[in-house]
Amino acid sequence: MRIFEETESQVRSYCRGWPALFVRSKDSHVFDEHGKSYLDFFAGAGALNYGHNHPVLKNALLEYLTDDHIVHSLDMYTEAKARFLETFRDVILRPRGLEYRVQFPGPTGTNAVEAALKIARKVTGRTTIARFTNSFHGMTLGSLAVTGNGRKRHGAGVPLEHTLTLPFDQYLDGSTPDLLWLRRLIEDSSSGVGLPAAVIVETVQGEGGINVASPEWLRALSLLCSEHDMLLIVDDVQMGCGRTGPFFSFEESGVVPDVVCLSKSLSGYGLPFAVTLLRPELDIWEPGEHNGTFRGYNPAFVTATAALDEFWRDGILRDTVDRNGSFVDSELRLIADEHADAGATVRGRGLARAVAFEDANIAGAVCRNAFERGLLLETAGSDDEVVKLLPPLTTHREDLDAGLSIVADSVRAARK
Numbered sequence: 381m382r383i384f385e386e387t388e389s390q391v392r393s394y395c396r397g398w399p400a401l402f403v404r405s406k407d408s409h410v411f412d413e414h415g416k417s418y419l420d421f422f423a424g425a426g427a428l429n430y431g432h433n434h435p436v437l438k439n440a441l442l443e444y445l446t447d448d449h450i451v452h453s454l455d456m457y458t459e460a461k462a463r464f465l466e467t468f469r470d471v472i473l474r475p476r477g478l479e480y481r482v483q484f485p486g487p488t489g490t491n492a493v494e495a496a497l498k499i500a501r502k503v504t505g506r507t508t509i510a511r512f513t514n515s516f517h518g519m520t521l522g523s524l525a526v527t528g529n530g531r532k533r534h535g536a537g538v539p540l541e542h543t544l545t546l547p548f549d550q551y552l553d554g555s556t557p558d559l560l561w562l563r564r565l566i567e568d569s570s571s572g573v574g575l576p577a578a579v580i581v582e583t584v585q586g587e588g589g590i591n592v593a594s595p596e597w598l599r600a601l602s603l604l605c606s607e608h609d610m611l612l613i614v615d616d617v618q619m620g621c622g623r624t625g626p627f628f629s630f631e632e633s634g635v636v637p638d639v640v641c642l643s644k645s646l647s648g649y650g651l652p653f654a655v656t657l658l659r660p661e662l663d664i665w666e667p668g669e670h671n672g673t674f675r676g677y678n679p680a681f682v683t684a685t686a687a688l689d690e691f692w693r694d695g696i697l698r699d700t701v702d703r704n705g706s707f708v709d710s711e712l713r714l715i716a717d718e719h720a721d722a723g724a725t726v727r728g729r730g731l732a733r734a735v736a737f738e739d740a741n742i743a744g745a746v747c748r749n750a751f752e753r754g755l756l757l758e759t760a761g762s763d764d765e766v767v768k769l770l771p772p773l774t775t776h777r778e779d780l781d782a783g784l785s786i787v788a789d790s791v792r793a794a795r796k
């Protein structure tokens with residue numbers, strides 16, 4: 381079978397040109413048409429936290445389809461929807477003392493963000509949304525407007541009038557974790573900085589290059605938001621569903637956002653699915669005010685429910701992520717030490733890890749070398765200078781080990 385040429389794939393607007401035809405996948409592996417196996421440390425940019433074709437989720441889906449249950453239902457209340465809502469409440473929200481209304485905003489992460497931005501404007505009656513440098517929130521106009529990374533907005537003519545850019549944690553050398561400067565600007569009418577309706581933040585910036593916000597900074601941000609009646613929106617599209625260890629990435633900071641966006645690994649099986657979680661008093665949508673044909677997709681409800689049952693009723697997955705995250709971190713530190721002269725640095729939380737280089741060419745070459753050696757990786761960061769590792773949370777230790785050896789070899793080859 382013919383592989384798409386690079387130019388063709390660019391026309392189709394994909395950014396990754398892996399020259400292979402992929403045909404099958406299982407656990408942390410994908411296979412090309414020749415049967416060559418690749419370890420997948422890309423994992424659908426965080427959409428496959430439980431790996432490919434997990435048998436429990438697959439069986440739940442097959443059973444559902446075989447028994448002619450409802451696939452498309454739009455506004456109908458279905459058994460699959462009811463079971464998902466009940467399980468999400470019992471397994472995720474209640475044990476964490478969280479109370480949220482669950483909204484189905486559309487099939488993907490960018491839809492969850494759009495709903496969050498709209499409700500923030502409606503609730504507060506204000507229009508400005510504060511966003512952070514290097515952030516990424518999606519590809520539709522609203523979510524692009526609050527995306528800090530200018531390269532992603534390239535050419536789209538995105539209206540930015542109602543956005544306010546703030547420096548992400550550590551941007552100012554970590555010298556102002558209390559955000560005092562922002563407080564002053566907001567409180568001083570002579571500054572011209574009007575009060576935003578909301579602040580949207582990733583606790584760990586995924587596309588931005590695995591930039592980790594400190595718990596202190598998040599708490600300061602949350603305090604400022606509540607004191608000034610700005611909504612705190614946490615975009616947990618990439619870092620939620622256990623990527624950093626706990627189900628929600630903000631859990632350890634003690635912060636309780638007003639609005640949370642989830643998608644990617646929520647269906648557990650790579651099916652399109654998103655939710656926007658709203659504090660109950662914020663749920664002031666009128667019927668039909670935010671709708672769409674594919675919001676709430678029953679096959680995704682089924683696999684999502686099975687995933688919550690399988691992975692989140694106990695704390696085993698979380699412990700695994702903590703343990704394996706530390707392992708990946710220490711292995712990456714060895715690599716960074718070996719390449720300190722290339723300015724290699726390591727960062728991350730849980731199983732969202734990265735090694736950054738001063739020269740983006742090195743990061744690109746590492747990913748290409750890794751592909752040849754049977755490992756899928758992607759670059760991230762404002763200049764694509766970061767090699768990002770997002771292995772499925774269920775990846776076996778020996779596969780993590782094998783993948784990390786490939787990373788080490790690939791960096792050496794990139795620097796020859």
Ligand code: PMP
Pocket residue numbers: 425488489490491493516517518519582586587615616617618619643644
């Ligand atoms: N928010 C974050 C933090 C993301 O990482 C992404 C996707 N990379 C999105 C939103 C957009 O999600 P989607 O691509 O599903 O629209």
